Amino acid sequence: MTFIAVQPADGKNFGNPIHEHTESEVRELISRAAAQTSAFAKLSPAKHSTLLRAIASSIEACRTDLITSACAETGLPEGRIGGEITRTTVQFQLFADLVETGQHLRVVIDKADSQYSPAPRPDLRRLNQPLGVVAIFAASNFPLAFSVAGGDAASALAAGNPVVAKGHPSHPNTCAIVEGAVKSALKSVGLSENIYSVVQGTNSEITHWLANDSDIKAIGFTGSENVGRILIEIAHKRPVPIPVFAEMGSLNPVFVTSSAIAERSQELAKGLIDSALLGSGQFCTKPGLVFVPAGNDAFISEIKEHLATLKVGPLLSASISARYSSAISELSSLGSLTVLSGISNDSGFGVTPTVFVTDWKTATMHPALLEEHFGPTTVVISTDESHFVNIAHELAGQLTATIQGTASDKVSELMNVLSERAGRVIWNGFPTGVAVTEAMQHGGPWPSSSTHTTSVGIDAIYRFMRPVSFQSFAEEVLPDALKDSNPWKIEQKVNNAK
């Protein structure tokens, strides 16, 4: 069985027929990966980081092919894909920088202390260990940075886990190129290619085969709330449940103050709509809900005028395009709201950018207005500015929440409430654009994420490790990271010394 990729730009087929993995093939790849678990876990930080850098180089070496393939398979422009390739390699390099130091092992050594309170203490040494084979589910909207060797896979590998990644069927040729790059990197540093595999297919059963396999010890997922919930349910019902680190999207509310509009209405209207339409509105950080003080008709007109000039690239797949168009026509028929449109893209999986303008009361009466709709749309809600804090209290968990204001606005209370609802709170910016840096938190309260972790930035590595203590073992038996002789020259916190 094979399947073939489809180009969003024109709906035509692209690339080679892709092999559909069968259940026995999927289980065989998982089993081979599992057989590598112990040996891979025991590599030195230096060797691990050499691998991560080799993967970065190997992906970089495929840049031309990746651009051709990913542009064709996603309909995204070359500049965007090029940036994503760089981001993907930078992610591996940042993890290599961390892993090289051994800091991610978080070694703590508390030596035996007969005077310790409340009771004498034996020699205890703790480190972080990898979990075992991690299943990664690629996202459709980041064909590199959140795909089979994106942030989730990079953090799982950096933690020392073998990975079996499920390619997204909307960009299978891109996944195959990346798979080849990672395998060649493994080979180049003398490691088994079984440490990393990609499985592909359009059969939704693949998800179950992976998530149910007893050798899979954790799941990394970036995608829709629906699929996230399916994975969480499977993982919960296993004889041995496993953690699911799911990033499931968000409405990313933006609160705009009157003074911000008074100061820079045109810039704001343009910035908001450009952010909502970036990547054809297919970012998990798309501003999907914009609160504007009532009575700012001129601002709404500016949004309308700017939107009317905009056309966006096709959506990622036929099904995403169909879901978008169906949602837009459903919302358009609700009444009590104004529908603003951009320029239609009639080619391939093209759609029409659409903005809805309504009030808070209408929005709360129609749950569909407060759901994430993947694609170039957002909902502008006019309401009394004095209601912002109360509305913020009613919001579900979000990846981000934004305040657009001026220095004269008193925003502390709103910021505090939003910090209880979101993983990242933004001042005078737009939520799209997620910097890959340690202070980034990409993950918020349910339903934006399934756990209190981040899927962007180096802390993503800790999702795929667990602490283990070793008590009273002799120097020669201890794992290298825990030896007094510290052969890896890594950071060891000894007897609570700073």
Added chain:
Amino acid sequence: MTFIAVQPADGKNFGNPIHEHTESEVRELISRAAAQTSAFAKLSPAKHSTLLRAIASSIEACRTDLITSACAETGLPEGRIGGEITRTTVQFQLFADLVETGQHLRVVIDKADSQYSPAPRPDLRRLNQPLGVVAIFAASNFPLAFSVAGGDAASALAAGNPVVAKGHPSHPNTCAIVEGAVKSALKSVGLSENIYSVVQGTNSEITHWLANDSDIKAIGFTGSENVGRILIEIAHKRPVPIPVFAEMGSLNPVFVTSSAIAERSQELAKGLIDSALLGSGQFCTKPGLVFVPAGNDAFISEIKEHLATLKVGPLLSASISARYSSAISELSSLGSLTVLSGISNDSGFGVTPTVFVTDWKTATMHPALLEEHFGPTTVVISTDESHFVNIAHELAGQLTATIQGTASDKVSELMNVLSERAGRVIWNGFPTGVAVTEAMQHGGPWPSSSTHTTSVGIDAIYRFMRPVSFQSFAEEVLPDALKDSNPWKIEQKVNNAK
């Protein structure tokens, strides 16, 4: 409605009638705690640590009453209860030491950088925030250290969360004294008593009221796998699921080598049985499975002789005692095993210490032999020493796993396999006795724990916090922990500086 405590020593009632909380009372206490969330979260590290030290002092001040009450309600000896009081206060002091430094906030500041790769970076500042009201479920077997103000409650409070703790109905007077101590500490430092409440009752619905309440943001639990699974199921099915940090017990396998027996058989036999019977066998780290090389009949005889001299205190409750006796008679009737007995305790909830000796084949045919049985029993399994590694591979997740050997034993492989199955691997020690220190890991793979976290040691605090990033906010609006001026003088990691 009230209920009354029962003394394990003689089955008689003890103490005052205890009020059974109704659903509306439980929800009212949760609601009052929720109203404190934001204010409590915003306290300075200095103020937080002052509270934690005040709680420690306040509990210490009740030592005499606590000893009277806890000894009567649990049947545990005074020395043990005294040690537990000290451990409980030390836990608060250790968290106070940590919180004072602000290290638990894990502040990371990455300033705006227009040259940052792969893309310009805005000003991003991250810290750990508390989650909101945490529900804590007290364990029966630690009336202080894992009860309403034990390690779970202390870590949740230290993280800055209000707590509603469910007392264990087997030691309600002890819970009430602790509740009074914590509330008086809150009052003494000028904080609302609503930050901490205890709910009590014998009605199992209380568990559901707590775990289902929308204002409860996380659950800490120490107890049986059955109740742990119920809590996880409730939390999973909520409209907004919440994390359940459940420590659900363990078999704590011990592998004894031939050379260890040759070197110190009497010491080993005594140490193992004493560890299994410590606290009447009611520790989650009780060695419940002991692997001994086949053909060591003399060692089994030493176990038998030592056990025959031992009598243990009564079990914690009528139901624990009944479950123990029923399990012992079920196991005794299996055949293919030898039953060794200690001295019967016929008073109150007293039972007979019982050790089963069998082989691995028999054990695998009778799942009941490989389940945790709370009380003074363990299963000794004779098997070929060369099978230890294979047997270790087949074990479920454990809190601890122990190797008893000598310097001449080659134990690296066994240690490595056990480190994949357990949270703590022990050399030539016994698993009971869990040091409260940073390098401790008390929590292992499922089913011993529900997550990859620890419930003992200062890292327990991170279960009850989540990271939040603030992007581009002005100095005067930022939370104090994130300000450049650093008014709290806490550790801030700025621009990846070491």
